[in-house]
Structure formats: C-alpha cells, structure tokens
Amino acid sequence: MLDLRSHVARIVSSANQLAPASGDFQAPRAADSMAASWRRCMDGYRFDPGAKFRIEAVSDAELKRQCEANDELIHYARPEIDALFGAVSVSGFSISLGNVDGYIITERANYHPDYYSEVERPGTAWAEPSAGTNAIGTCLVERRPVGVLTNDHFFYEFSALSCASAPLFGPDAELIGAINISIRNPELQRETLKVVLGLSSSLADRIGERMFRQAFRRCFILKFAIGAVDHGLIAVDGDFQLVGLNHAARDMLRDRIQLARVRSLWAVFERDHRLADLSRLGGTELTLHLQKGGDAISVSLSGPLEAPAPTAGAGHRFAGAAPVAEARPRPAPAPAALPPRAAPRVLTLDDCAGGDARMAANVRLVRRVLGGSLPILLLGETGVGKDAFARAIHEESPRRAAPFVAFNCASVPDTLIDSELFGYGSGAFTGARREGNAGRLVEADGGTLFLDEIGDMPVSQQTRLLHVLESGEVTPLGTGKPRRVDLQVIAATNQNLEAQVARGQFRQDLYYRLAGAVIDIPALRARSDRRALIENVLASLDAGRGLTLSPEALALLMAHDWPGNVRELRHALNRAVHLCEGTVLGPADIAIRPAVPAAGLAAPPVPPAPGAVMAGAVVPGETGEDRTAEAGSARHAIACAERDAIVATLARCGGNVKAAAAALQLSRATLYRKLQRYRIVS
Numbered sequence: 001m002l003d004l005r006s007h008v009a010r011i012v013s014s015a016n017q018l019a020p021a022s023g024d025f026q027a028p029r030a031a032d033s034m035a036a037s038w039r040r041c042m043d044g045y046r047f048d049p050g051a052k053f054r055i056e057a058v059s060d061a062e063l064k065r066q067c068e069a070n071d072e073l074i075h076y077a078r079p080e081i082d083a084l085f086g087a088v089s090v091s092g093f094s095i096s097l098g099n100v101d102g103y104i105i106t107e108r109a110n111y112h113p114d115y116y117s118e119v120e121r122p123g124t125a126w127a128e129p130s131a132g133t134n135a136i137g138t139c140l141v142e143r144r145p146v147g148v149l150t151n152d153h154f155f156y157e158f159s160a161l162s163c164a165s166a167p168l169f170g171p172d173a174e175l176i177g178a179i180n181i182s183i184r185n186p187e188l189q190r191e192t193l194k195v196v197l198g199l200s201s202s203l204a205d206r207i208g209e210r211m212f213r214q215a216f217r218r219c220f221i222l223k224f225a226i227g228a229v230d231h232g233l234i235a236v237d238g239d240f241q242l243v244g245l246n247h248a249a250r251d252m253l254r255d256r257i258q259l260a261r262v263r264s265l266w267a268v269f270e271r272d273h274r275l276a277d278l279s280r281l282g283g284t285e286l287t288l289h290l291q292k293g294g295d296a297i298s299v300s301l302s303g304p305l306e307a308p309a310p311t312a313g314a315g316h317r318f319a320g321a322a323p324v325a326e327a328r329p330r331p332a333p334a335p336a337a338l339p340p341r342a343a344p345r346v347l348t349l350d351d352c353a354g355g356d357a358r359m360a361a362n363v364r365l366v367r368r369v370l371g372g373s374l375p376i377l378l379l380g381e382t383g384v385g386k387d388a389f390a391r392a393i394h395e396e397s398p399r400r401a402a403p404f405v406a407f408n409c410a411s412v413p414d415t416l417i418d419s420e421l422f423g424y425g426s427g428a429f430t431g432a433r434r435e436g437n438a439g440r441l442v443e444a445d446g447g448t449l450f451l452d453e454i455g456d457m458p459v460s461q462q463t464r465l466l467h468v469l470e471s472g473e474v475t476p477l478g479t480g481k482p483r484r485v486d487l488q489v490i491a492a493t494n495q496n497l498e499a500q501v502a503r504g505q506f507r508q509d510l511y512y513r514l515a516g517a518v519i520d521i522p523a524l525r526a527r528s529d530r531r532a533l534i535e536n537v538l539a540s541l542d543a544g545r546g547l548t549l550s551p552e553a554l555a556l557l558m559a560h561d562w563p564g565n566v567r568e569l570r571h572a573l574n575r576a577v578h579l580c581e582g583t584v585l586g587p588a589d590i591a592i593r594p595a596v597p598a599a600g601l602a603a604p605p606v607p608p609a610p611g612a613v614m615a616g617a618v619v620p621g622e623t624g625e626d627r628t629a630e631a632g633s634a635r636h637a638i639a640c641a642e643r644d645a646i647v648a649t650l651a652r653c654g655g656n657v658k659a660a661a662a663a664l665q666l667s668r669a670t671l672y673r674k675l676q677r678y679r680i681v682s
C-alpha cells in the first residue's frame with residue numbers, strides 16, 4: 001500500500017499518461033486499465049485524489065425502498081451468493097450486491113474485524129461519480145468485470161480495500177447491477193484479485209442465467225460458453241423463433257442480429273434437422289454441436305420450466321428481432337420445479353431484519369460488535385424470533401465454525417442448571433455420570449453460548465455465571481480445576497429484567513454484564529414489514545405450491561395482534577397451507593382467535609388437574625405493587641385470558657406439560673416460564 005503522496009502522484013501521472021516521475025512508487029501494469037477511470041474522476045467528476053473522502057449512505061427507509069425495487073434481483077442473487085460465500089469467506093472475503101445505481105443493497109459478509117470494512121455496508125453509494133474509481137462503480141460504467149486493488153481506488157480512504165466486481169445483466173440484456181467480492185487487506189496480491197475477479201464474473205453469470213431462465217420459463221433455452229466464464233443464452237419458442245437473448249449472446253451475435261433482424265434460430269446457426277420436433281424434449285437437456293460460420297459450437301438445449309403459453313416468452317419478446325410468430329399449442333412438457341421462494345431453514349441476519357427499520361438498526365448494531373466477545377442481550381415477546389436471531393448472529397460471526405450451544409434456563413429444573421451449565425467431574429456427586437459432564441459453557445468454548453430465558457435463572461446460578469463471565473474461567477463441580485473459556489454469550493428473555501433487578505430477582509451486576517449490546521426485537525404487530533413477513537413465512541411453508549393470500553385473508557392477518565408473534569403466525573399459516581385445496585388462501589382457511597376484548601374477562605371455571613394445577617394462579621398485576629397500574633388494562637385482560645387458556649389446557653391434558661405446550665402451540669420452555677409467572681404450578 002502506498003502512502004498518500006505516492007498514491008496521489010501515481011494517479012495523477014497515470015491519468016495524464018505520464019511516466020512515473022520518481023522511484024517512489026511503481027505503477028503496476030493494471031494502472032493502464034484504471035487510468036481511464038482516474039481521468040473521469042479528475043476531469044469529469046472534478047475529484048481530487050488527495051482530498052479527504054467520506055462514503056455517502058442512504059437512510060434505512062431509502063435502502064428499504066431500493067431493496068423492494070430490486071426484490072427480484074435479490075431473490076435470484078441470494079442463493080448463488082450464499083452458495084459461494086462459504087468458499088470465499090474463509091479467506092476473509094465478503095460478497096455484496098450493488099444495484100444499477102451503485103448502491104449496495106445486500107451483502108453476505110465476513111464480519112471479521114481484520115477483513116470487514118464498514119464503508120462497504122448496505123446503503124453505501126459506490127457509483128463512480130459518487131465514490132471515484134472503485135470496483136462496483138467502475139464496472140457499472142465500463143460494463144465489464146473490474147478488479148480494483150488497494151491504491152487503484154481513486155480515494156486514498158479506500159486503499160486498504162481490494163474489490164472485484166462483475167456487471168449483472170437482466171433477461172433483456174439490460175444492466176441491472178453488479179456483484180462485488182471484496183476484502184480489507186492492504187497486502188492482497190494482484191494475482192489473488194484476478195482469481196477473485198473470475199469468481200465474481202462466474203457468480204454474475206449464474207445469477208443472470210437464473211433470471212433469464214425464469215423470465216423465459218415457457219421457452220426452450222440454448223446455452224453455450226463464451227470465453228472462460230460467460231454463457232450465451234438464447235430463448236426460442238417451439239418453432240425455433242428467437243424470443244430472447246442474454247447480454248453475452250447479443251454481444252457475440254450482434255452483427256447477424258443487426259444485419260438481418262433475425263427471427264429464426266436457423267439464421268444464427270446452421271439448421272440442425274435432428275431438431276425437428278422440440279415437443280419431444282420435455283424437461284430433459286440435450287447437448288448438441290451446432291454449426292456457425294464453419295465452427296461447431298457445443299450447445300446445451302433444455303426444455304421449458306413451465307408449459308409453453310400460446311404466445312411465446314411469458315410476455316417477453318426479443319427486442320432485436322421482429323415480432324415472434326405465435327407458438328403452436330403444444331403438449332405440456334414435464335414441469336420442471338422452479339426454486340421455491342423458501343425461507344432458508346436457518347435465517348440470516350438480513351432475513352431477520354426483513355424490511356423493518358428497527359430490525360435493520362438491530363442488525364447493524366450486532367454487526368458492529370460481532371467478532372468480539374461483548375455479550376448480547378436479546379429482548380422481546382415470546383415468538384418474535386430471539387432464538388432465530390441468536391442463531392443468525394452465530395452464523396455470521398467469525399465463530400461460526402465453532403459450536404452454537406443453546407441452554408434454556410426455564411426448561412431445566414433449578415437443581416440441574418448447575419451441573420448442566422457448569423459441568424462436573426467424574427463421581428462429583430451421587431447419580432453423576434461416571435465420565436462426568438463438560439457442561440454447556442465448556443461445550444461452547446470458541447463458539448456461542450445462547451442462554452435463553454435468562455430471566456428464569458435462579459439467583460445462585462446467576463452468581464456462578466457472573467463469575468465465569470468476569471474471569472473467563474469455569475470450574476466444573478468436583479474438579480477443582482478452572483478451565484479457560486472463550487465465548488460469545490447471547491442471552492434472551494421476554495421478561496422485564498430491569499423490573500426483576502428492582503425486585504431483587506435478578507442480579508444487577510449480571511444484568512449490566514449481559515447487556516453489552518441490547519437488541520430489542522419488535523413484536524410482529526409493531527413491525528412495519530408485517531405484510532412482507534407474512535408473505536415470506538407463507539412462501540417458506542407452501543413447498544413450492546405458489547400459494548397466495550386473498551385480499552380478505554391478508555387483511556385478517558394484518559389486523560390480528562399476534563400475541564404469539566412469528567411463531568403464532570407460522571402455526572396459523574401452516575395449518576392454512578394444509579387445509580387449503582386451491583392456490584389462494586381465504587379467510588376461512590385461517591383460524592386465528594379473535595382479539596381478546598379489552599377488559600372484563602371472567603375466568604371460566606376450570607377443573608383442577610391432578611397434581612399439576614394449583615389454586616390461586618395469578619396474573620401479572622394481580623399481586624403486589626403493579627396491581628393498580630395494570631388492572632383493567634388490555635394487557636391485564638390478555639394475561640387473564642392467557643392464564644385461563646393455560647389452566648384449561650393443562651387440565652385437559654391431565655397436567656402433562658409437553659402435551660399442553662403442543663396444544664397451545666408454545667415451546668415447552670415458554671410454557672414452563674408462563675407456569676412460573678402465573679404461579680400455576682407449585
């Protein structure tokens with residue numbers, strides 16, 4: 001990496017096409033390819049390479065709008081980015097997606113503090129006229145893959161970064177964005193960047209192909225290699241009439257297309273008489289050698305993903321050719337499954353954020369602290385996705401190769417928390433396993449320990465936990481040997497910890513220790529992206545059936561207040577998906593309980609279950625200091641209704657907590673917690 005003076009001298013001299021003036025610096029060969037961009041920066045955008053520069057970023061609301069506008073691109077890009085990310089992230093690289101205006105709209109990042117640069121976060125503006133020479137912006141201007149190594153960036157501020165971007169072209173060959181693979185590493189070698197540039201180009205090629213195949217899903221697709229990574233794609237109807245060409249195919253065939261306003265594939269390739277009847281192809285793929293100007297070109301031909309429509313191209317038509325002839329009605333080929341818009345089983349932080357501004361801020365905060373060992377405290381009602389968020393944090397953290405160990409403080413009896421969490425040596429106590437038990441803290445060493453329902457941890461164990469967090473050491477019972485542990489601790493609760501501290505139920509020092517970064521996950525009813533979340537959850541459950549919601553069903557779901565949050569939503573939609581016979585879910589398919597009236601709920605008489613249900617169950621607000629404040633409020637009414645439902649269900653299930661939890665669609669842990677809170681069990 002050059003110092004500022006050499007950086008400026010190199011740019012100015014190369015841009016002016018002057019030979020380097022002194023031996024201070026070496027103008028690498030790649031400087032030539034950057035010189036045009038540097039000249040644009042100085043002459044066109046009036047930038048000074050020595051000036052201080054701060055990257056611009058759009059607001060969360062604007063970023064959300066841009067994501068929505070590029071919804072389709074993100075949808076097709078995301079699985080390809082995810083697939084490559086595992087391979088590049090081990091070397092510290094991150095992958096981002098820029099839109100056609102040069103804004104990063106999503107990323108899959110390696111947040112390791114040594115490699116990640118905040119300046120490349122989603123929302124930042126990388127168009128060349130905004131940020132000078134850089135991979136995304138320059139590749140969008142030059143419409144070709146561009147690698148920008150350290151000081152190739154116009155502004156010195158970016159000279160620790162190395163980035164490789166490839167342009168993305170849509171089904172109609174239009175420029176729609178750029179893929180960027182980048183790293184903060186001042187030592188990166190140009191040869192390495194070249195390899196990364198190849199990866200970036202082939203990623204862009206694959207995303208473009210996905211989009212092209214989807215746009216022309218009712219057509220036959222011919223695919224052939226152009227150069228090392230690019231592929232030409234041609235969509236034809238059943239009569240070999242051209243319907244679409246991707247960017248690479250247009251580039252290769254440009255002369256012919258312009259010369260003749262070609263309509264038929266056989267004006268591009270020599271006619272192959274073996275291909276008389278495409279209808280036989282069905283869903284299979286054929287490899288052919290088609291002749292073009294004396295060369296044999298290896299082409300793979302695949303059938304439509306969907307039954308061809310009477311008119312070709314699912315609404316698309318190749319703009320370079322005369323109108324396409326109506327396709328003959330043909331028997332439907334075997335349907336090829338489209339990738340369902342399924343939510344990944346493990347949600348990413350971006351998935352958790354969705355389009356909600358508060359969640360986006362939460363994710364940004366978490367990303368700032370990832371990689372260190374600052375404890376994270378997740379707050380939020382039951383079912384909002386605390387567990388899912390904790391797993392997503394682990395998956396994006398540099399600790400992801402190490403274990404993610406979840407420990408639910410409410411579901412483990414108090415007497416076992418000690419041995420389960422802190423472990424014990426062999427023969428530590430009567431009934432102990434002979435080989436001892438490492439305990440969850442040790443199991444999580446190097447990784448993440450997720451302490452769910454932390455508000456339910458008994459005070460004696462709180463003291464032990466605090467000691468571990470402060471000393472970084474755990475001493476399993478009966479061993480006397482302290483063992484060092486390196487952990488990212490994430491704690492979660494849906495209780496008011498501050499109130500518990502005030503009541504002496506939770507240690508204040510532990511609370512402050514755990515509350516390193518506090519993430520308040522909003523209730524579903526308070527999320528601004530409720531509609532998108534509902535649709536995503538439905539898509540994740542419908543197994544590719546393409547189910548949609550009728551406007552009435554959507555209105556019902558939007559109006560419900562979801563006390564059980566996303567979990568309740570999943571259950572409601574899952575049930576609807578199983579019951580629905582058609583493809584549109586109506587209000588009748590959706591069984592959600594009507595909202596609880598605001599006040600005046602009388603508890604129905606409940607037969608006590610043998611042994612399990614105690615008389616005198618209470619709701620928050622009925623005991624102690626907060627009775628006056630909450631009595632008569634909507635919250636109080638909901639709590640009464642919830643308590644009554646739990647008591648009734650437990651009674652119906654003969655006191656079996658597992659069965660009652662299933663019937664109430666609650667996790668067992670949550671039910672235990674509620675039993676304690678309402679003092680339903682002794």
Ligand SMILES: Nc1ncnc2c1ncn2[C@@H]1O[C@H](COP(=O)(O)OP(=O)(O)OP(=O)(O)O)[C@@H](O)[C@H]1O
Binds near residue numbers: 388452
């Ligand atoms: N953003 C989301 N998109 C889709 N599904 C989600 C999202 N957030 C959570 N879920 C799903 O909702 C369900 C409940 O989430 P989770 O168990 O993480 O909630 P929780 O807050 O930990 O609940 P509890 O407090 O009861 O333990 C899970 O099935 C989870 O996969």
